[in-house]
Amino acid sequence: MNIPYTVEERPDTGLYNAKLGVWLFLASEVMLFGGLFSAYIFLRFGAPAGAFHEWGQELNVPLATFNTMILITSSVTMVMSWASLKLNDFKKFKLYMGVTLLCALVFLFIKYLEYTAKFDHHIYPSTNTFYAIYFTLTGLHGLHIIGGMAVLFYLWLPGNKMWNSDPEQFTNRIEIVGLYWHFVDLVWIFLFPILYLL
Amino acid sequence: MSNSHDSSDIKNHIKVYLYVFGALAILTVLTVAASYLKLSDGEAILLALIIASVKGSLVAGYFMHLISERAMIVWILMLTSGFFFVLMLIPMLSYIDQARLG
Amino acid sequence: MSNDHNHHEESFFRKYIWSTDHKIIGIQYGFTALFFLLVGFSLMMVMRWQLAYPETRIPFVGSIFGDDGILLPEIYNSLGAMHGTIMIFLGIVPLAVGAFGNYLVPLQIGAPDMAFPKLNAASYWSYLVGGLVMMSSFFTEEGAARSGWTSYPPLADIEVGQTIWLIGMIFLITSSLLGSMNIITTIVQLRAPGLTWMRLPFFVWAQLVTSFLLVLAFPPLEAAAVLQLMDRVVGTSFFLPSGLVVSGELMEVSGGGSPLLWQHLFWFLAHPEVYVLILPAMGIVSEVIANNSRKPLWGYNSLVFATIFLGFMSFIVWAHHMFLTGMGTAMSAFFQTTTMIISIPSVIILSALFISLWGASIRFNTPMLFALAFLPMFGIGGLTGLPLGLAAADIYLHDTYYVIGHFHYVVAPGTIFGLFAGIYYWYPKITGRKMNESLGKLHFWPSLLFMNGIFMPMFIQGLAGVSRRLWDGGLEYAHASGVFHWNEFMSISAWLLGLAQIPFILNVFYSIFRGEKVDNNPWESTTLEWSAPSPPLPHVNFETLPTVYRDPYEYSLPGRNRDFTPQSEPKKNK
Structure with missing residues (x-):
């Protein structure tokens, strides 16, 4: 017996199971990062006036701006890879997915450069509350990137056999992981100004 | 599983994705530029959050298809x-x- | 998910251990959670020795809690912290949501399984790992966490044992999140044809609201756990203020943090968590009462809407746990108002269940006895909570035994009685045999008596001002001297309560083999799970997936030839 609505949509909700599932997961992620954002505001209020802004001056804005662009690009290539499957163009899917993964790697590499630059200047999470929340937020975000990359890589190479056996479900899977990937991008869109610019 | 989309539909989507990409790039530059303006703390926070919210809505609305969810x-x-x-x-x-x- | 066609060929391991069948996972959850409940209860029985007979040797256990057989204060703290943690996160939530939710939700909505069977298994194994991590902390050099189940910093940031607790919590939270997403998706997507929202059994509604609370309230605690882990492992100061003095010495911390932040994030979870503990029990009790009063539930719609409203409100009452933190009057006024408001839906639910009994010819079997006992016990727990919701009264009562009495009435004779009712009620569905009634009554009556024996005197002690968490139970304080003797009474009650669980344990195992064999619907119930075979078929549950034609509780309707009409029975054409 198969579980109903794994691939096809349930008529009254208009959804297949995994789509509802992933949105619920993203809802919980909103609350997870919400807790951390809340901590950020709490600590910012609690710090001496202007201190958060001043401490943040050490961060490398051009590098982070570049990283923002990289992540946005990866989001576009992600959605393009899904659209390629919709157009039955498997080659383009592989290309776009590859670019997405490459962008993610570049993002992590730049993050690594930023972290090591901080450590070289003897800036650690324990330096002050700004760097505490900076490292926690970007670290957790980085873990989300790594987790997402693992899934993307699986679907890019070993998992893509499903395209031949069940193309519809494979396309759904790409849509689901895409939703997650865009969400990670969306979190960064908020992290970038609050950590680097304000 | 929006197999109701036919391929011309998807091609239109792709155009929209590229516009959104452009908008996101411009807004990123804008938000960095705005941080160099001599704004008060409150104004700077407000402006940055507005820009971030617009960017976030674009990602959620178009890339995540929330607009037609x-x-x-x-x-x-x-x-x-x-x-x-x-x-x-x-x-x-x-x-x-x-x-x-x- | 589609490779389950050959389920008759599954190996033992695949079928019973590494299973993706919601029923097996539900049973795994059930036994693990019952085991942890027993462990958590045992810790408390040890603590109660110290409270009844301070600084005397504990019998039977030798010197494992202290070199001369006397319970050491720091171990007392560990036992207290772990009792709370185990009971809530390893016992009741997994039993109420993991076991009952898993086993019954797909059956009650007429689905072949949960929406994501593999995720379901992952959620159980994550729970088990979290549980084992928690338990392993007892055997480390540092010992288990000592900072209460609430883990308030700065104490929790600097006291030993806390790191393992935090790691365990992250596993447990992950498990709950996976499980609750699964339950929501299952309820929304896999309802049988004809099972519209207002035809759902109330138990399913309770599980749905509970799961939403878990999905939205647990992540902030996960965030807080990550922050506390950062504080402990890499030396940040999220929760440590500058200039912190411990034992007369200035602590070297980077500072700038706030202990209040933890309390906000913690209670943002932990108040909804209270409803996570109570709602599934209310769901179970409603099913049992409707069935054994042979009447439709009174006010089904109000029950549903009250439950949804309760869910909403539970997110904006959290700071009533924090009146003592010196927060200002504006905050206090806001949160005591919302707290008074949230008592309204609770009262609606309780009243509807009481009114359902009116004029019924009640069958007093064991599940019904537990369900009936739930009502006044939860009532006492709820009503004693009102003074705690008002800042002025709370400031006096908050750190006393009164609070312990209050929330134990809600959770112990409240929720746990609800869960017992559920076990007795659905046991025939799981095994095809009923549990023994005589042993059941031998379990019920002493449990009811001794539960009250433990918790009622706590109100007396609390009103006298005896602080909770004291290693010697208040022996050193003059104001406690008048009520100190109650400790012995409460402790003896607790040990007798432990003895009273023996008939239950015997009954569970005895009845698997020797219980009275029954047909698929021994209680003559209306909901869908009873139209499945007992036990339901592996991986598919029903011989043919049911279609629903009517409301959930059509009992004793005039003009019918039986006093119940199953939901899956088609309406006759007139």
Whole structure:
């Protein structure tokens, strides 16, 4: 017996199971990062006036701006890879997915450069509350990137056999992981100004 | 599984994705530029958050297809954002309260 | 998910251990959670020795809690912290949501399984790992966490044992999140044809609201756990203020943090968590009462809407746990108002269940006895909570035994009685045999008596001002001297309560083999799970997936030839 609505949509909700599932997961992620954002505001209020802004001056804005662009690009290539499957163009899917993964790697590499630059200047999470929340937020975000990359890589190479056996479900899977990937991008869109610019 | 889309539909989508990409790039530059303006703290925060919200809405609306998503998903997200704002109230409430006490 | 066609060929391991069948996972959850409940209860029985007979040797256990056989204060703290943690996160939530939710939700909505069977298994194994991590902390050099189940910093940031607790919590939270997403998706997507929202059994509604609370309230605690882990492992100061003095010495911390932040994030979860503990029990009790009063539930719609409203409100009452933190009057006023408001839906639910009994010819079997006992016990727990919701009264009562009495009435004779009712009620569905009634009554009556014996005197002690968490139970304080003797009474009650669980344990195992064999619907119930075979078929549950034609509780309707009409029975054409 198969579980109903794994691939096809349930008529009254208009959804297949995994789509509802992933949105619920993203809802919980909103609350997870919400807790951390809340901590950020709490600590910012609690710090001496202007201190958060001043401490943040050490961060490398051009590098982070570049990283923002990289992540946005990866989001576009992600959605393009899904659209390629919709157009039955498997080659383009592989290309776009590859670019997405490459962008993610570049993002992590730049993050690594930023972290090591901080450590070289003897800036650690324990330096002050700004760097505490900076490292926690970007670290957790980085873990989300790594987790997402693992899934993307699986679907890019070993998992893509499903395209031949069940193309519809494979396309759904790409849509689901895409939703997650865009969400990670969306979190960064908020992290970038609050950590680097304000 | 929106197999109801035919391929011309998807091609239109792709055009939209590229426009959104352009808009996101421009807004990123804008938000960095704005941080160099001589704004007061409050104004800077407001401006940065507005730009970030616009960018976020673009990603959620178009890349994540929320703009045409089913009612069930929209309801769940509205519920979530409600509680998200309650969470954001925590620090506000406690500091406003302490400020009142002096 | 589609490779389950050959389920008759599954190996033992695949079928019973590494299973993706919601029923097996539900049973795994059930037994693990019952085991942890027993462990958590045992810790408390040890603590109660110290409270009844301070600084005397504990019998039977030798010197494992202290070199001369006397319970050491720091171990007392560990036992207290772990009792709370185990009971809530390893016992009741997994039993109420993991076991009952898993086993019954797909059956009650007429689905072949959960929406994501593999995720379901992952959620159980994550729970088990979290549980084992928690338990392993007892055997480390540092010992288990000592900072209460609430883990308030700065104490929790600097006291030993806390790191393992935090790691365990992250596993447990992950498990709950996976499980609750699964339950929501299952309820929304896999309802049988004809099972509209207002035809759902109330138990399913309770599980749905509970799961939403878990999905939205647990992540902030996960965030807080990550922050506390950062504080402990890499030396940040999220929760440590500058200039912190411990034992007369200035601590070297980077500072700038706030202990209040933890309390906000913690209670943002932990108040909804209270409803996570109570709602599934209310769901179970409603099913049992409707069935054994042979009447439709009174006010089904109000029950549903009250439950949804309760869910909403539970997110904006958290700071009533924090009146003592010196927060200002504006905050206090806001949160005591919302707290008074949230008592309204609770009262609606309780009243509807009471009114359902009116004029019924009640069958007093064991599940019904537990369900009936739930009502006044939860009532006492709820009503004693009102003074705690008002800042002025709370400031006096908050750190006393009164609070312990209050929330134990809600959770122990409240929720746990609800869960017992559920076990007795659905046991025939799981095994095809009923549990023994005589042993059941031998379990019920002493449990009811001794539960009250433990918790009622706590109100007396609390009103006298005896602080909770004291290693010697208040022996050193003059104001406690008048009520100190109650400790012995409460402790003896607790040990007798432990003895009273023996008939239950015997009954569970005895009845698997020797219980009275029954047909698929021994209680003559209306909901869908009873139209499945007992036990339901592996991976598919029903011989043919049911269609629903009517409301959930059509009992004793006039003009019918039986006093119940199953939901899956088609309406006759007139």
